[in-house]
Structures are given as structure tokens and as C-alpha cells.
Amino acid sequence: MMLMLNAIGETCGAFRRLVSRFRRETAGVAAIEFAFIMPVMLALYFLTMEFSQAIDANKKVGRVASQVADLVTQSNSVTRNDLDAIMKIGESILQPYSRSNIEIEVIQIEITDEKTPKALVDWSRRMKDGNFGKGPNKGTRVEIPEALMVPGNFLIRAQSSLDYAPVITWSASGKKATGLVAAFDSINMSERYYLRPRMSTEVPCGDC
Known part of the structure; x- marks a missing residue:
């Protein structure tokens, strides 16, 4: 019995000395703290980068619509090729973003x-997924702000929209995100501008 008690006492003493030594040892504290803090810092960095890129892309989407409307209203007349070229110019404003296509x-x-x-459609043109085609048919009724509803007038409406793909969800192979990341698969951004023709009362398009 005495031998057993002595063994237990020695074991407890050794454990107390080990705990005391561990408490005095500070060489690995910085590494442990870094291991806890680093993931948080990286997450904050990538979130900040993502937010700034999304804000920049949203501004460019608005600039695309504004630029397209501005170029069309400066023309006396247009053709389908003219409109396609103008929309292609508008698309280039979005660069270097290329994870999804602007419409x-x-x-x-x-x-x-x-x-x-x-308010009725006179002519229309659309670019979607890099392909050009016709938009709403002639005579289709559209909604416009009440303040712009001036009888006998013509308006040019340009609209741009983008399903913004965050970096954390984007895949060059085109594979869809899964799990929690899928909740942020895309962010819809869109802008619409109305401008009056500048060179004449309307901008005719003979082959639209």
C-alpha cells in the first residue's frame, strides 16, 4: 500500500511540474495566436476584395447603359450593324471582368x-451572351416614368444587366457551386437610362 501511495505521489508531482513548465513556456504562444487569427484575417481580406470588385462592376454596368444610350442619341439614323457595334463598345467597358456576360x-x-x-416600341436591338438579335417587337407597349410621357416624343432606352459571379463561386470549367457558396452564386445588377434624340426628333433604324 505504501509503495502504491508513493507511486501516486510521484506521478502527481511529475504532473504538477509538467503543468508548471507548460505555463512558463511562451515560445509557441505567437504561433498559436497566429494560427487562430490568420483564417479570420484572410476571410476579411477576401471579403473586402470581393465587395470592392462588386461595387466597381455595378458602376460599370450603369456606365454601359449610359454610354450606349448616349451614342445612339447622337446619331441621325442607325442600322442593325451600327447598334451591334455600339453595344460591343458598351460591353468593353466592363473589362477586365469576364466571369459572366452582360446583356x-x-x-x-x-x-x-x-x-x-x-409608350410603344418603335424598334429594338439586344445583345445576349455575345449574340445579337431583336428585342421587343414593334408596337409592344412598355412602361416609362410618368414625367417622360410627353405625347408625340421619342425616347431611346438603354438597359444593361449582369449576373455578377463572385470570385469565390466562379469556376473556369463552368461547374456550379454547391453548399453554402451556392447561396452567393450570382448577384443581379442592372441599370436603365432614358435619353431623347439629340440630332433630330427620332433616330430611325431602317433594318431593325
């Missing part, structure tokens, strides 16, 4: 000269 639509709106005027 651009430009239409001329005619406001009918009647007691209760209507």
Missing part, C-alpha cells in the same frame, strides 16, 4: 400623340 438592350420608344398617350 444589353436598346429600344426606341414612341409616345403616341393622343389624349391618353401610350
Whole structure:
């Protein structure tokens, strides 16, 4: 029994000395703290970078719509090729972002000269996924702000939209994100501008 008690006492003493030595040892404290803090710092860094890129892309989406509308309204007349070239110029504003394609639509709106005027599509052109085509059909009714509803007038409406793909969800192979990351798969950004023709009352498009 005495031998057993002595053995237990020696074991307890050794454990107390080990704990005391561990408490005095500070050489690895910085490394342990760094291991805890580093993931948080990296997360904050990437979130800050992502937010700044998203804000920049959103500003460019608005600039695309503004630039396209501005170029069209400076023309006396346009053709489909003219509109395609203008939308291609607008698309280049988004560079160097290239993780998803911007969609651009430009239409001329005619406001009918009647007691209760209507806003109708006169011609339209659209770029989607890098391909050009027709937008809403001629005569399609569209909604515009009440302040712009002036009978007998024409308006150019340019709209740009982008499904912004955050870096953390983007894959060069095109594979869809899964799990928690999938919740932030894309952020829809869009902007719309209305401008009046500058060189004449309207901007005709013969082959739209």
C-alpha cells in the first residue's frame, strides 16, 4: 500500500511540474495566436476584395447603359450593324471582368400623340451572351416614368444587366457551386437610362 501511495505521489508531482513548465513556456504562444487569427484575417481580406470588385462592376454596368444610350442619341439614323457595334463598345467597358456576360438592350420608344398617350416600341436591338438579335417587337407597349410621357416624343432606352459571379463561386470549367457558396452564386445588377434624340426628333433604324 505504501509503495502504491508513493507511486501516486510521484506521478502527481511529475504532473504538477509538467503543468508548471507548460505555463512558463511562451515560445509557441505567437504561433498559436497566429494560427487562430490568420483564417479570420484572410476571410476579411477576401471579403473586402470581393465587395470592392462588386461595387466597381455595378458602376460599370450603369456606365454601359449610359454610354450606349448616349451614342445612339447622337446619331441621325442607325442600322442593325451600327447598334451591334455600339453595344460591343458598351460591353468593353466592363473589362477586365469576364466571369459572366452582360446583356444589353436598346429600344426606341414612341409616345403616341393622343389624349391618353401610350409608350410603344418603335424598334429594338439586344445583345445576349455575345449574340445579337431583336428585342421587343414593334408596337409592344412598355412602361416609362410618368414625367417622360410627353405625347408625340421619342425616347431611346438603354438597359444593361449582369449576373455578377463572385470570385469565390466562379469556376473556369463552368461547374456550379454547391453548399453554402451556392447561396452567393450570382448577384443581379442592372441599370436603365432614358435619353431623347439629340440630332433630330427620332433616330430611325431602317433594318431593325
